[in-house]
Amino acid sequence: MTVKLGASIVVLAALLALAAPLLAPYGPDAQSLADRLQQPGSAHWLGTDELGRDILSRLIYGARVTLGIVALVSVVTAPIGLLVGCVAGYFGSWVEAVLMRVTDVFLALPRLILALAFVAALGPGIVNAVLAIAIVSWPPYARVARAESLTLRHAEFIDAARLAGASGGRIVLRHIMPLCLPSVIVRMSLDMAGVILIAAGLGFLGLGAQPPTAEWGAMIASGRQYMLDHWWVAAMPGIAIAVLSLAFNLLGDGLRDWLDPKQR
Amino acid sequence: MIEARDIAARHGDNTVVRGVSFEVADGESFGVVGESGSGKSTLLRVIAGLHRDWSGELTVAGEKQRSDRKRDFGRVVSMVFQDPYGSLHPRQTVARALAEPLIVQGVGDIDARIDAALRDVGLDSAHRTRYPHQLSGGQRQRVAIARSLMLEPKLLLLDEPTSALDASVQADILALLRRVREERDMSFVLVSHSLAVVAALFERAAVMHDGSVVETVSAADLRRGNLHDAYARELFAASRGFRRAG
Amino acid sequence: MTDLLAVDNLSVRFGDCAVVRDVSLAMRRERVGIVGESGAGKSMLGRAIMGLLPSAATMTGSVAIDGAPFAPAMRGGTVALILQDPRFSLNPAMTIGDQIAEVLRRHRGMSGRAARREAVAGLDAVRIRDPEQVYGKYPHQLSGGMGQRAMIAMMLAPNPALLIADEPTSALDASVAGGVLALLDDEVTKRGMGILFISHDLDLVANFCDRVLVMKDGAIVEALPARDLPNARHPYTRQLLAARLRLEA
Numbered sequence: 001m002t003v004k005l006g007a008s009i010v011v012l013a014a015l016l017a018l019a020a021p022l023l024a025p026y027g028p029d030a031q032s033l034a035d036r037l038q039q040p041g042s043a044h045w046l047g048t049d050e051l052g053r054d055i056l057s058r059l060i061y062g063a064r065v066t067l068g069i070v071a072l073v074s075v076v077t078a079p080i081g082l083l084v085g086c087v088a089g090y091f092g093s094w095v096e097a098v099l100m101r102v103t104d105v106f107l108a109l110p111r112l113i114l115a116l117a118f119v120a121a122l123g124p125g126i127v128n129a130v131l132a133i134a135i136v137s138w139p140p141y142a143r144v145a146r147a148e149s150l151t152l153r154h155a156e157f158i159d160a161a162r163l164a165g166a167s168g169g170r171i172v173l174r175h176i177m178p179l180c181l182p183s184v185i186v187r188m189s190l191d192m193a194g195v196i197l198i199a200a201g202l203g204f205l206g207l208g209a210q211p212p213t214a215e216w217g218a219m220i221a222s223g224r225q226y227m228l229d230h231w232w233v234a235a236m237p238g239i240a241i242a243v244l245s246l247a248f249n250l251l252g253d254g255l256r257d258w259l260d261p262k263q264r
Numbered sequence: 265m266i267e268a269r270d271i272a273a274r275h276g277d278n279t280v281v282r283g284v285s286f287e288v289a290d291g292e293s294f295g296v297v298g299e300s301g302s303g304k305s306t307l308l309r310v311i312a313g314l315h316r317d318w319s320g321e322l323t324v325a326g327e328k329q330r331s332d333r334k335r336d337f338g339r340v341v342s343m344v345f346q347d348p349y350g351s352l353h354p355r356q357t358v359a360r361a362l363a364e365p366l367i368v369q370g371v372g373d374i375d376a377r378i379d380a381a382l383r384d385v386g387l388d389s390a391h392r393t394r395y396p397h398q399l400s401g402g403q404r405q406r407v408a409i410a411r412s413l414m415l416e417p418k419l420l421l422l423d424e425p426t427s428a429l430d431a432s433v434q435a436d437i438l439a440l441l442r443r444v445r446e447e448r449d450m451s452f453v454l455v456s457h458s459l460a461v462v463a464a465l466f467e468r469a470a471v472m473h474d475g476s477v478v479e480t481v482s483a484a485d486l487r488r489g490n491l492h493d494a495y496a497r498e499l500f501a502a503s504r505g506f507r508r509a510g
Numbered sequence: 511m512t513d514l515l516a517v518d519n520l521s522v523r524f525g526d527c528a529v530v531r532d533v534s535l536a537m538r539r540e541r542v543g544i545v546g547e548s549g550a551g552k553s554m555l556g557r558a559i560m561g562l563l564p565s566a567a568t569m570t571g572s573v574a575i576d577g578a579p580f581a582p583a584m585r586g587g588t589v590a591l592i593l594q595d596p597r598f599s600l601n602p603a604m605t606i607g608d609q610i611a612e613v614l615r616r617h618r619g620m621s622g623r624a625a626r627r628e629a630v631a632g633l634d635a636v637r638i639r640d641p642e643q644v645y646g647k648y649p650h651q652l653s654g655g656m657g658q659r660a661m662i663a664m665m666l667a668p669n670p671a672l673l674i675a676d677e678p679t680s681a682l683d684a685s686v687a688g689g690v691l692a693l694l695d696d697e698v699t700k701r702g703m704g705i706l707f708i709s710h711d712l713d714l715v716a717n718f719c720d721r722v723l724v725m726k727d728g729a730i731v732e733a734l735p736a737r738d739l740p741n742a743r744h745p746y747t748r749q750l751l752a753a754r755l756r757l758e759a
Contacts, residue, residue: 157350159345163338175353505713
């Protein structure tokens with residue numbers, strides 16, 4: 001059940017993001033100072049912000065940025081983490097020691113702060129934000145993959161492959177990595193909630209997508225000063241972040257249950 | 265085929281094989297019987313090159329062996345493992361599992377060889393696309409045997425190949441092994457905890473206890489219980505089965 | 511005299527799949543063996559009698575112990591179950607002695623000290639050397655044979671009337687199994703218990719039990735006295751007989 005709920009929200013968000021131009025009632029940058037700070041109503045379902053831009057439309061376009069970052073980060077980090085973890089777990093000895101210590105170093109540092117440092121060094125912008133988040137997000141996958149490969153290393157089908165003459169590299173790539181994939185996928189879904197928050201955090205601090213691009217974190221930042229009288233400007237993007245994070249959590253949770261019995 | 269002298273092997277700090285020496289001639293079938301902890305499986309893995317922590321002299325197929333095996337070792341020696349549920353990759357089809365040794369060693373004509381191998385073990389091409397969890401224990405073991413024969417090895421090592429199987433399936437697999445042995449010119453070394461299994465298939469057998477070989481007998485003597493060593497006699501008695509007191 | 515165990519039309523289903531079909535059996539204080547290959551349903555039958563089926567299973571039919579319908583309270587007290595691998599069937603987080611003492615406190619209402627003394631005595635009775643020391647050990651620290659003996663001590667502590675043994679020696683080496691079986695033999699005779707012995711080993715069941723029930727695909731295909739086994743009629747039983755590997759000259 002949780003899988004379905006989580007998945008439906010994620011899919012809905014993805015569809016909204018993809019079809020943004022068709023679905024958003026207004027352009028994300030369409031300013032109308034006469035309509036600034038309007039309450040949610042029939043013309044603007046979620047109200048307008050300080051420049052008169054429709055918040056709903058900005059949320060929909062903002063979903064593109066957020067989901068885009070999430071997708072890019074996953075595509076980069078999961079394979080790297082998977083490879084590092086499987087190599088460490090299978091070969092053991094000094095290879096494992098070295099790789100895992102490197103992983104530990106990255107794990108020990110607080111993610112948001114490290115991402116901030118990288119963005120500060122590389123400069124603000126979506127691409128750099130993705131890079132920064134990716135650099136701090138790969139270690140958990142390495143851990144998960146290593147744990148799986150440690151048990152698989154002693155499996156008899158691995159022995160059979162070794163005996164047939166398969167090289168270590170072949171065994172890791174063709175035999176071990178495919179089996180570690182489910183755990184990594186589960187971890188990925190759970191992690192995405194964190195990625196969304198970091199991306200929003202960077203955006204909030206002005207280090208992610210730059211204005212006038214609609215980005216949920218940045219929307220909260222600019223809506224901050226109007227919180228008392230015009231709560232929707234900051235609250236709506238906040239709710240969007242919360243809902244999407246929750247959706248990914250549910251998805252990951254449900255996936256873990258769904259994939260587990262099969263693995264057994 | 266095999267000349268082993270003073271083989272000793274360890275698992276961490278424990279010595280599990282002590283000073284074992286034996287010989288297996290070309291084309292001969294040799295059994296190793298022992299209970300759990302006797303070191304028989306470790307000995308087999310040392311021969312296969314799967315266990316690194318060993319010392320002594322080992323010559324297989326005329327070549328002296330050290331810790332690593334050469335890449336084409338798999339063309340000479342092959343192994344069938346105990347657990348039919350664990351010896352096949354859970355995400356690979358039967359065809360993929362059978363193709364692996366061929367791909368690794370660069371042997372061509374893969375499809376034809378796969379079909380021939382399946383026929384040899386009493387399965388048919390319908391099984392090519394099955395996954396291990398769709399096969400019974402006996403079928404999995406047949407696939408494992410087919411896989412071990414793909415590279416036409418000269419020596420086949422078997423680690424308790426029927427322990428995890430039902431009695432009737434065990435009988436089938438043993439019949440299959442007998443047939444394979446007749447049709448091909450190979451040496452066999454089979455390890456088992458069951459005296460009956462070893463005596464059924466093999467010409468000579470070694471009894472292992474606590475890491476050492478305590479006695480080596482012919483199969484005929486094994487069946488009759490013509491054993492000298494005390495432990496071997498005890499094992500023989502236990503293998504006859506339980507007799508009720510009352 | 512009522513039967514010790516009366517099973518009537520017992521069926522166990524997982525969704526559409528029937529793993530035990532319409533099994534009926536009755537036994538006194540005797541030794542009954544259930545033999546069959548894996549998948550025959552014999553373990554499920556044992557669990558169904560004890561009311562220990564997984565939640566996904568549905569059961570129909572009835573089980574009566576000494577005339578009374580089975581109730582969960584009977585578990586451990588009147589009916590006991592011995593499983594194959596003590597590493598998985600004993601609580602890994604408690605010492606052996608504590609587990610036996612707990613059984614004694616619960617089923618025989620003993621006090622802490624008395625339970626401890628009795629537990630040590632129980633370990634001694636199953637021929638474990640140095641029972642005081644084994645009392646403090648955890649299941650994973652025991653060898654297979656010792657673990658099974660400890661399991662037997664624990665299960666027999668409350669003096670059950672019926673013992674269900676599901677492959678009690680299948681995971682043990684031949685030399686160790688003999689000792690455990692001799693122990694079971696002794697205890698069952700001494701206490702006048704009934705035992706339902708489930709195994710895939712036809713010879714073992716034939717030697718240990720008075721009667722043998724052969725199961726295939728969830729149903730009982732033949733029931734006969736153990737000594738009549740060589741003359742079995744059913745083709746499946748004959749198949750099992752033929753498949754046995756014997757050490758013969």
